[in-house]
Amino acid sequence: MIPIPKGLGMAAQWLLVPLTALVLSGTAAAQCDLCTNEDPQQILFQLIDQVDSDYLTQSDQNIQMMPRNPAYFVAETGKDLFHEKRGPNNASLAQCDFGLGPGVVEGAYAKMPRYFEDTGRVMDLESRLVHCMKTIQGFAADAEAIQDRGELRQLLTYIGSQSNGYKWAPSMDHPMEKAMRDAGEVMFYRRAGKMDFSCNSCHGQTGKRIRASVLPNMNVPQEWTKAVSWPAHRVGKHSERSSYQRIRGCYWQMRKGKIKPRSDAAIAMKAFWKDAARGQPAILPDLKR
Amino acid sequence: MATITTPRACLAALAAGLLVTAGQAWAGSDEDAGKVDRSQYTEMSPKELAEHLIFEREGFAIHDKTQEGGTVADRLRQDKLQETCSGVDAGDMDKATAKQVKRMARNSLEYPDGGIELGDWQEGQKVAENAFGYRIGHKVDDHSQREPGGLCINCHTLEADKAHRSGTVGPNLVDYGDQRGRTEAMIKYTYEVVYNVHTAFPCAQMPRLGANGILTKEQISDVLAYLLDPESPVNKE
Numbered sequence: 001m002i003p004i005p006k007g008l009g010m011a012a013q014w015l016l017v018p019l020t021a022l023v024l025s026g027t028a029a030a031q032c033d034l035c036t037n038e039d040p041q042q043i044l045f046q047l048i049d050q051v052d053s054d055y056l057t058q059s060d061q062n063i064q065m066m067p068r069n070p071a072y073f074v075a076e077t078g079k080d081l082f083h084e085k086r087g088p089n090n091a092s093l094a095q096c097d098f099g100l101g102p103g104v105v106e107g108a109y110a111k112m113p114r115y116f117e118d119t120g121r122v123m124d125l126e127s128r129l130v131h132c133m134k135t136i137q138g139f140a141a142d143a144e145a146i147q148d149r150g151e152l153r154q155l156l157t158y159i160g161s162q163s164n165g166y167k168w169a170p171s172m173d174h175p176m177e178k179a180m181r182d183a184g185e186v187m188f189y190r191r192a193g194k195m196d197f198s199c200n201s202c203h204g205q206t207g208k209r210i211r212a213s214v215l216p217n218m219n220v221p222q223e224w225t226k227a228v229s230w231p232a233h234r235v236g237k238h239s240e241r242s243s244y245q246r247i248r249g250c251y252w253q254m255r256k257g258k259i260k261p262r263s264d265a266a267i268a269m270k271a272f273w274k275d276a277a278r279g280q281p282a283i284l285p286d287l288k289r
Numbered sequence: 290m291a292t293i294t295t296p297r298a299c300l301a302a303l304a305a306g307l308l309v310t311a312g313q314a315w316a317g318s319d320e321d322a323g324k325v326d327r328s329q330y331t332e333m334s335p336k337e338l339a340e341h342l343i344f345e346r347e348g349f350a351i352h353d354k355t356q357e358g359g360t361v362a363d364r365l366r367q368d369k370l371q372e373t374c375s376g377v378d379a380g381d382m383d384k385a386t387a388k389q390v391k392r393m394a395r396n397s398l399e400y401p402d403g404g405i406e407l408g409d410w411q412e413g414q415k416v417a418e419n420a421f422g423y424r425i426g427h428k429v430d431d432h433s434q435r436e437p438g439g440l441c442i443n444c445h446t447l448e449a450d451k452a453h454r455s456g457t458v459g460p461n462l463v464d465y466g467d468q469r470g471r472t473e474a475m476i477k478y479t480y481e482v483v484y485n486v487h488t489a490f491p492c493a494q495m496p497r498l499g500a501n502g503i504l505t506k507e508q509i510s511d512v513l514a515y516l517l518d519p520e521s522p523v524n525k526e
Contacts (some may be wrong), residue, residue, distance in 0.1 A: 179331045194503060247430070260350060264346055265342040
């Protein structure tokens with residue numbers, strides 16, 4: 001059950017009801033062979049029980065806010081957008097194949113990035129979504145719907161949230177999937193730039209901080225699943241952010257220039273990310289500092 | 290080919306140029322079936338593929354200009370030390386490699402004319418607590434607005450009463466001078482570690498603040514004062 005804090009007025013409690021219903025309907029329908037039926041907060045509590053982690057426990061306030069994550073509203077908007085007939089072809093995304101068949105979104109994100117026969121390419125959720133927006137809905141590459149990260153974020157938050165509780169299991173069946181994952185690993189450890197940093201500079205140890213922020217360790221899957229659980233609401237940014245924006249932010253901090261969205265470099269990095277969290281439940285949508 | 294002569298035409302050309310630039314930021318990052326041959330990906334080693342994705346496939350905005358006057362491609366290209374320290378197993382480095390890295394680091398050392406002196410600890414504190422500079426991409430640090438710093442506090446705790454907002458990736462340096470003393474040898478050693486950490490700690494994660502041109506020799510002298518001066522808050526626990 002989702003805890004409703006005592007001390008809230010009746011009006012506030014009523015406001016929470018639709019949210020509660022949304023969370024429950026999102027998980028109750030799941031046929032959970034590979035997932036839990038827990039909400040994001042419960043998943044996090046279970047991880048905290050398993051490992052001693054300053055990263056997972058760094059903010060009581062954020063943990064308490066998880067059942068009332070503003071990202072649930074964004075996911076709802078994204079769901080409407082997903083089913084809305086849009087673009088030059090006046091089509092919805094209901095026929096988009098995220099790897100589990102046309103229109104299947106439940107659990108699909110947890111298995112991405114993966115190889116798609118129709119494009120001959122390993123694709124992450126964002127690149128697959130944009131591919132469908134172009135091929136099914138007929139949007140041009142420079143269309144507002146694709147260039148505007150706000151709308152993309154709504155769609156990503158909806159589709160991503162449909163993998164809450166699913167264990168990360170990026171496909172490694174195709175040689176191209178393995179090749180991309182391995183290239184992502186090289187990129188993770190690849191030191192370069194003015195500051196000589198690599199991802200491993202910050203994400204190779206447990207319980208370390210940059211200033212006041214506790215960093216997740218790539219080598220501890222229970223920490224890493226939270227680290228890669230995007231889209232998430234960033235409290236400090238007052239908005240939802242995608243995995244691309246996390247990677248872009250890290251490269252910015254490393255002083256290594258801008259990684260391009262949906263580039264094979266970004267997809268390789270995500271393939272390595274998700275593989276490092278393999279077997280751990282996704283926390284979606286997450287709420288982060 | 291028309292020659293641009295009027296200011297208005299110049300503005301139009303400039304605007305067109307900006308549009309092209311904005312378009313390029315997204316181009317090459319969104320390729321689908323048929324347009325790109327990826328069949329060679331599985332023939333490459335992981336390292337070859339990573340380099341291919343970064344440079345040939347332009348997974349990064351490699352043509353963007355950097356504050357130091359180069360491009361992002363220059364930033365992303367590795368020098369010998371970076372390449373040596375990038376191994377997946379850098380943690381259990383063999384002695385020969387450690388020695389080689391230390392030698393590379395020693396070759397980079399440059400000292401101030403007239404010897405190493407302790408500068409102004411208050412200036413050093415500013416440098417240590419300034420994490421601005423050299424960031425580039427969706428936002429760009431403008432060095433004409435603010436001087437770049439040394440980023441020290443991001444990873445090191447230097448003053449005890451700032452511990453809650455100081456990083457812990459690197460060793461705790463509270464009481465640095467009081468604990469280690471202020472001999473000439475200690476001052477020289479500290480200068481060298483700040484200038485190029487790999488002289489003492491091969492393949493440590495710290496930036497080569499002097500050798501990479503992030504801090505000037507004068508700024509390093511100020512940081513030395515911040516670490517070693519008895520009056521510095523580093524030594525006033």
